[in-house]
Amino acid sequence: MKPKFLFVTLLLCLLGGCSGYPAEKGLTKARLEHKQGRALYNINGKLFVPILYSPPFSISRSPYGEDGRINYSNFRDAGIDLVEMHMELRNAWNRDGTLNIPMVRHELISVLEGILEINPDAYFQVRVDFHAPRWWLDRYPAEMVHYARGPIDFGTTNDIGRAPNASLASERWQQEADVIVKQFLDYLQTTRVGKRVFSFLIGGACGSEWTYFGYKQEPDTGDAMTRRFRQWLADKYVTDVALQQAWNDPRVTIATAVVPDMEERRYNLGVFRDPQKERRILDYYHCHQETIESVIDHFTQFFKENWPSDVLVGLFNGYLFSDNDFNSTGYLYFGRLLDSPYIDFFAGPYNYNYDARDAGGTSQPRSLVGSVNLHGKLFMTEQDRITHLIAQSRNNETTFTTDEQSVAMLRTNFAQLVSLASGYWFEEFSGFPGYAPYVAHEPLQEYAGNFNSPALMSEIGRQKRYYDQAVHHDYEREADVAFFYDFDTFYYLAEVDNRQTREIEYASNNWLTADAYRSGVSFDTYLYSDLRNVDLSRYKAVVFGTTYCISDEDMVFINDQVKKDGRLVIVNYAPAYTDGTKLDVRRIGKITEMEVRPIKITTPPVMTILGNHYGLEADGSPGRVPVSPLFEIDDAGVEVLGRYQGSDAVAVARKKQPDYTVVYAALPLRGPGMMRKLFREAGAHIYNDADDVVIAGGGIVCVATREDAGGPRTIHLRNGKQVELDMKPGTTVILDEHTGEILFD
Template identity: 30%
Template sequence: MMKLPGILFLFFCGHLLVAQSTQSAEVKPHNGRPTLFVNGKAQTPAFYALTHAYGGRWSWEEVPARNLNNFCQIGFRLFQVDLWLEDIWYKNADSLDIRKAQRQIRGVLDQCPEAGVVLRIHVNAPFWWNKAHPEECTQYADTAVDTTLLAGPPYHNEEHDIHAALRASLASTRWRQESGQKLVELCRKLSKTPEGNALIGMHVAGGIYGEWHYWGFIEHDPDTGPAMTTYFRNWLKTKYKTVSALRKAWQSASADFDNATVPNVAERLKTQDGFFKDPVQDQRTIDYFTAQQQVVADDAIYFCRLAKENWPRPLVTGIFYGYLHMTFNRQTVGGHLFIQQVLDSPYIDYLSAPQTYWPDSRKAGGSGNSRGIIESTLLHGKLWFDEIDNGYLFKNDFENIRYTSRYDTTYANIMKRCALLPLMRGIGFWFYDFGPQKGFGWWDDPKYLAAMKAEKELFEKRLTVPYHSEADVLYVWSQDVFYYLKSAPLPITVNVLDHSIEQAMRSGAVGDHVYDFDLDRVNLKPYKAVVFMNVYKLTDAQRTFILNKVAKDGRTLVWNYLTGYTNGERLDLSFVKSLTGLNLERIDGSQVPGVSFLKPAYNYKFSGPVEPLVVVNDKTAEPLAELQTSKQVISARKKMSGFTSVFCGLPLNGTEGFRAIFRQAGCHIYNERNDFTYANSGLLLLHTKDGGPRTIRLKSGKSVTLSLERGSTLLLDVQTGDLVLK
């Protein structure tokens, strides 16, 4: 009995020693995919993360601590916690007080001594700093800054980020320098502490909700303030070099580097050709949006570089960036258009985003799609992490959210889909738990935890399995196109980016997704169909590459609306004609168009007029769809030399239409029933809303007959159809 205290002492000291052993991390290639390594060992990229919201964010408090321990007990060793510079950078203080940073990490280690911790550090200026430096803050083209919008204790730190709030301009040199100095100070101080030894990464957060969206962008038009104006003028000097070049580009006899201003709302919304901005007449606005996009990307890269260079051991750095889906039709104002530059940065190891909020994608039967373009991210050697933050149940629709701690079978299967899909795609996720702010963890239930344990254990075993895409459809996407589109909700944007792609992903065919700038990196051989989803802008070189390298080997190329309508220098329908090989004719687009797909027969309609509107006037082409009122051919297929051309004068809608086109192209259809079906690296994921009998046709030639429960998720062997995980 006298030895018991000593045993306990050694036990706790042992945990303390483990917790204080230094950890390092990196992302490097492994079995054909970017992989997270901690202390030289490959990891299943699955994290548990506490919320940033008050009531649930501090790791040492009772409910968060319980949930950290829950996930430690089921085998999770990777964790993420939030910290704001606001928490440790006090007004009139000469240096940071990092005790909260230490305590935040220590709270994780108290529950899981072997944890590797990623610190989500919000580098936004503290609210006292914004008040002290209003000249460095964002101003809005459509409204005045509202200084009555309070944030910080007792309000959430991100309170009113989406409104016209007082926030340091993302173009402010002073903010960037001073916050950068504080990030360096944090790295140097924290790295010398026992808690710092457990740090494996920094998730650098900034802008709205930490997601590098520009302040107020959903409803307002930033940034007309002095900081952005100065940045814009310097940006123009770098681009144009001479005043004469600037005046020629802007078609202005008075433009000057010293008097250039940020465009107002009317200028931003002006278009010359329906939805499209004309590069000849609208270059000033295009330049501004490009400059605004660049400064945000440069900020994120800058802070990640500081973190890497000032941490004494290798650590991973990541950001929220690369959103394409569910970006509120305001991509130019607050989106992530500098994605190519970010993907090429050596200072960023991973990108991330919450899984799409599109209702049909999130709820039962949906794909749970990532908001970014995953296969392009992998091509650049970066990891992607999905943030799984849907710890709520869908009852009737997306808005009717009921928080609950009661186990629900349908919800459990949604969560299973949310976790399995990213791991199958060669990326990772973190469960982002808002539950503790409600008094309980969203997943604080033995059944949820048991399922999560089984999923993680399965993919730990599969770390040795080489990554191999099973896709024979390639979806091609563009971010640059938004510079040339009206920066407002359009009938084609949300339709293509969210609604239409969700329907395509339930066609039973499996697809990969890349950006247009990565087409020359892709091994095109496996793809029987290439769908240009929103690629209305192509350079002359890109167009030539597509015609010479993609439009061959018997592939079907689907031109979804006006592919390549601009080359960045002018708008020209002849660009589209040269790609499609069809005779196209422009018609009046003032009426709301409806489409009748012919075989299979179904109808769909858009939310408003679409302009420009183009129909097919080509008797050598096979009609696929027509306008409901005029019966003019709106979509058609034409056999060309070496490839088949499918032109859709309006974006294609309808799972049945996608399936018919993919089948004709020779793509493999696993499932005819509009469930979400996905295959990768030897596994087949099946997620259904309605359940019932299913026949799954495998590429091996085998057919598997299943009786699915309502709202179920199954994981099968893609070759045999054997059940891998129920």
């Protein structure tokens, strides 16, 4: 055994397993239980729907002040007994490697004790983060993350900036974090409230969401990552000769290879990286992503194995919608984590696109929930859309002003939960830094919390009671359309300081599905790597979103197994443009079955569909940069559906075959009207012909109108019934999927 590992093992024994904190009997036992198609919590033999209250970062987290008592009492009275609380272990990480027990009691144990006094039936999810403390970073500077954009900024604690942090590639940090986590778990077991812990949310890196520290600053060029990169290259290439051939560089060796700098990260000729010329940076980003995956794999297993009772373990992960900088942030390894035996649930907030968060918005989860469910996991949404009780907006979302607007928003959120068989926690923002009333806080009831009004808490209570009953019925996901997105594609997109790539990503990842929500159809979202695992016979249409890297083998599968049974297949922008080894426009033609050729447009591209004009609109405005490569359809055998504005060049076309139909959009497809037309002709059920948000499944149909839209609506249920509604602008109606009865009216 190597000396450093022997030292860590002995320290774990002295400070952890032999710490003098014997585990108290009677710990809670918790696991996921799948009942009639839904994932529920089994806590000590009793089933709970996955709905929690979470005030971990707000002033209202304290149960000893008026605000905290109000909020915890409100949610107790609404029937929600599951509460999340946060522990930042760096605050209790002593310089000698021991756990600061008084600090743990102050930050966590006493808070949970106070909550338990208010609600004796409470069970706890503990969100644990183990950033390295500042003294540790000062002691081990060689273990820190470094940034390609510039030196570490020791004057900031903003993890999106160039803040001092331990590199996720640091073996020393991981080993010493094991020691402090082990002590924490051992101590927590001995407490009365520790016996009520049913779940751990493991937080790490930027925002505790496992996005790499300083991702916009292009990490990680530090010593720890350089060591890991060289080991990664040795594992992949074995010899210097193989590495030199792959990188087209006769001077490089495994022992001297370094992480790419900013000049190389910026190098590109357009939206794509060329695998034949930029293998070095592709290799680095694969190493970067796998580093995050390995840390997650380690700590999820560590928590499972060091808590002596059945416990749930989950983390934030799998963000796609409204994300960017995919190569440097993380999540491209998500497909591997879906199969982890140590992970029970994944979590994420709502899409930050304004079409998701404005009044009448979609409340779209940020992850591919279809794949989470397919792999037997649970998806938990951080319900962080802000109500009218918090005066400020965040991330440009609408500031609501009335109970009615906030109730409408909560209903759309709830419709996503029910239809996707998922869960969520109510995130508290009262007193959150930057949100009223953080600066001038008064412990008055009207300022007590994000949900503290009779109307909101009444709505939350009704929703909880409804879902408690709904889970006794079979879950049916009434979706006719499946969307597939490929995380591996992002390796081949030149993201760094590249506006055109950002435009394409945003249109494909956000506007494509945003318009689908308003097409009147119900749809599922999956990871492309699950294509062979999904029962495609359920779907009338399959849409390939950001799927620009497709292997020859997958091409055969799509052509043989997806294109059949009368199915509509929609492909977007540059499907199959690369197989991971080269860029080749001819491969686009093979999957679209159309003659496709490059086209040069020197202005920001806009396409015209059904008389409407659609740019790429990365930030809510028309596309503002030219894009390369662009493609046009030059095929006399297609039906033209859209053209590039200002020219006769075909941007969207359809080709019908005897047993299937292919639609190719050379920019990501836009327009609820066009989607509605295509989906209806493919045989998909259309619930609503207006451009309202539709969410259906799990026994409900939800319709949400924008603030500038309202009036008569005819909702078509699958059983043939029609429901006539007169909807006000900015409202949400939830119907029973079978009877058409209005719920929560």
